[in-house]
Amino acid sequence: MSQHSGSGVAAAQERTGPKTERGRRTLRRLLDAAGEEFGVRGYHETAISHITQRAGVGLGTFYVYFKSKEEVFKALVADMGARTRHALSESVKDAPNRLEAERLGIQAYLEFVRMHKSLYRVVMEAQFVAPDAYRAYYRTFSDAYRQQLSQAAKRGEISDGDAEVRVWALMGASTFLGLKYGVWEDGADVNAVSEAAADLMINGLAPRAKNGDAS
Amino acid sequence: MSQHSGSGVAAAQERTGPKTERGRRTLRRLLDAAGEEFGVRGYHETAISHITQRAGVGLGTFYVYFKSKEEVFKALVADMGARTRHALSESVKDAPNRLEAERLGIQAYLEFVRMHKSLYRVVMEAQFVAPDAYRAYYRTFSDAYRQQLSQAAKRGEISDGDAEVRVWALMGASTFLGLKYGVWEDGADVNAVSEAAADLMINGLAPRAKNGDAS
DNA sequence: TTGAAACATGAGTCAACATTCAGGTTCGGG
DNA sequence: CCCGAACCTGAATGTTGACTCATGTTTCAA
Secondary structure: OOOOOOOOOOOOOOOOOOOOHHHHHHHHHHHHHHHHHHHHHOOOOOOHHHHHHHHOOOHHHHHHHOOOHHHHHHHHHHHHHHHHHHHHHHHHOOOOOHHHHHHHHHHHHHHHHHHOHHHHHHHHHHHHHOHHHHHHHHHHHHHHHHHHHHHHHHOOOOOOOOHHHHHHHHHHHHHHHHHHHHHHOOOOOHHHHHHHHHHHHHHOOOOOOOOOOOO | OOOOOOOOOOOOOOOOOOOOHHHHHHHHHHHHHHHHHHHHHOOOOOOHHHHHHHHOOOHHHHHHHOOOHHHHHHHHHHHHHHHHHHHHHHHHOOOOOHHHHHHHHHHHHHHHHHHOHHHHHHHHHHHHHOHHHHHHHHHHHHHHHHHHHHHHHHOOOOOOOOHHHHHHHHHHHHHHHHHHHHHHOOOOOHHHHHHHHHHHHHHOOOOOOOOOOOO
16 A cells, blocks of 8 residues: 555655655645535535635645645545544454444444544545545445454354345444434434444344343 | 325425426426436536436426426435335335334335435435435434334334434444445345345344253 | 755636526417 | 417526646755
8 A cells, every 4th residue: 555644644746745844734734624624515615725725825735735626535535544444443452352342343433423523524425526435435444344243253253144244234324323423413422322333233123032131 | 294296296386386287297307307317427417408408308497397406406305205215114014023124124125225226326415415305304214213113112022222323223224235235236136135134133243042042 | 055846826717507588489268 | 369377498697616827935955
């Protein structure tokens, strides 16, 4: 893969990134500004001039760093993907088993979304603005996830089942919960939501075997 | 709800729909053409002239039936919502219990998506083009769904749990599966996918109790 | 100190629509 | 046959905004 200077963003400029410190600072400002603007106004409502104004640079400067409007957008999607994967693998890294990992993962995901609302929107809009970037985002994600599930099944930590289908169902569930409770209702109790969600993912809807048992 | 003439689409024209047969035919042509165009090129890439050309009418005619580009789009989203709800309630109407209803529902949903790829895309893009219509779509949907789950829980057909969270998780799962296997991989075996998905939703990831278990 | 590479700038170009409008055409009841 | 309502039309208007470019300014190594 490409080197990711600073925070993992692939720069533009044909081949090489900025050479000087000033250049790197300007690139970062543009990227941050673009993320903000795209995040709140959406791709089509965002003008390059909005981005450069927010970044505090001249309009022409944008094209010193990016070939086109679409290019920044793609860079942002890729960046978000890397960050999300990083946050999740961190949160899950010392889970004792897969079921616990699921529980931790969904919770970390909701928190992450809430902390990055605008970039989250960018990813979702990519489906229409940059379909390739969107599919790449989920492909990368699902490849790793599927791997995890398959191995867990082999270890007997989860039941057998089509890992691919499960991965997409689980990603979909998380995505919608992120939208509803992370973006739309950002006052909701993330803990309670992720508990309920994890319970569904782990135990399903089926009634528990009746027993005198309980916690 | 509002009267839905013909196929459930809310017409434009300030207050009343077309008065003559010719008018109704033209409206329907425009609606169909718009659905097609928006579905394959997306909202922003679709020009009104594309729609009118596909419909075989003059450019100005569009504005006889719709106040704006956004208005057709919203009409389409609403129409798709009504159709989806109808298809699902049909498919589920004589399920013996909720778990079976879930199984049938997910399958019917995948089939429906595959039969209406373009309108499906319209709904998803509504998130950015007409957020209100999008939220309305899912609110209507989730209200009914939540109701179903709550009652089923009361009847003991499913376990207890936060119905709202479950509904959003389940809608998310279905949506993503629809995207992956209904739109992207339209050659996939819908039956196998929906079986695997239903199994996950019903039984979760947890390993099944060993046979001859205690209970 | 100096020259050239790197970086910055914003007025101007240009194509792409959404929407309007003034003037037809068709239809149906009287 | 006649008239008004309903319907149809596409050229013209006006706006918007991505992208270019000719001309600076800054940086830094030699």
